[in-house]
């Protein structure tokens with residue numbers, strides 16, 4: 001990474017960790033002028049979000065700081081995506097429905113994964129938080145997505161994941177839908193226990209997984225402009 005970009009990243013992270021929301025648009029513009037792409041941007045954001053999450057857990061930060069962190073991420077990622085989206089005309093490599101399951105409202109990690117998946121060439125239907133299994137299945141039917149990503153921060157989401165798998169089977173969609181779960185409440189043993197296809201707590205590893213699935217199905221679905 002060139003020195004000018006390193007220094008812009010450090011400046012961005014300092015502003016982010018100081019919750020200086022007013023300074024974020026300029027710090028993001030500086031990142032972009034220094035040649036920052038989406039991947040560098042996310043690599044800069046993830047440790048900040050994790051640090052804020054850990055400090056919240058330790059009782060050092062409170063809800064308002066989390067809300068501001070989420071907002072800062074949205075503001076900055078919108079700016080970075082607007083520039084990164086200029087490679088229009090190329091094909092999506094796959095379609096993914098992404099959500100936090102019923103009963104769980106955590107979304108910071110899910111939204112990071114969403115941006116990363118988009119940046120990696122996926123069409124992402126980010127359905128939101130606290131989403132019921134039947135809505136997930138409807139979204140898969142509606143969009144024709146072949147990948148379902150579920151972000152699980154609470155162990156209480158397991159029942160909802162199981163029910164989603166059951167409903168997909170009932171609708172005859174399970175064979176055409178690969179499911180990856182991520183987030184702090186997940187571990188490898190859940191793949192078998194919940195009947196999903198993959199698990200990771202690392203957004204980058206998650207991208208590797210869904211890219212390998214997309215390569216297997218060879219689905220370049222539609223042009224970027226169509227869903228942008």
Ligand code: B12
Nearest residue numbers: 053104105106107108109149151154155182183201203206
């Ligand atoms: C922030 C936070 C909150 C915020 C959420 C704000 C928001 N907009 O998301 C608020 C304050 C609202 C909250 C509420 C609650 N929380 Co909370 N929360 C956290 C905290 C501190 C950080 C989570 C976080 O955002 N981390 C940062 C992100 C970037 O990391 P991440 O989510 O893991 O995501 C990364 C990867 O996992 C991956 N990833 C994430 N999703 C996906 C999806 C896919 C498909 C893939 C491939 C990858 C992927 O990519 C990301 C980047 O690498 C955690 C503790 C912790 N340190 O993790 C507790 C924690 C998750 N919360 C917990 C609890 C219990 C609650 C509450 C029930 C508390 C209460 N009693 O009310 C409520 C839940 C309400 C509900 N119904 O959901 C527990 C869960 C325990 C459990 N295992 O069930 C935790 C672990 C705290 C603890 N130690 O007890 N919480």
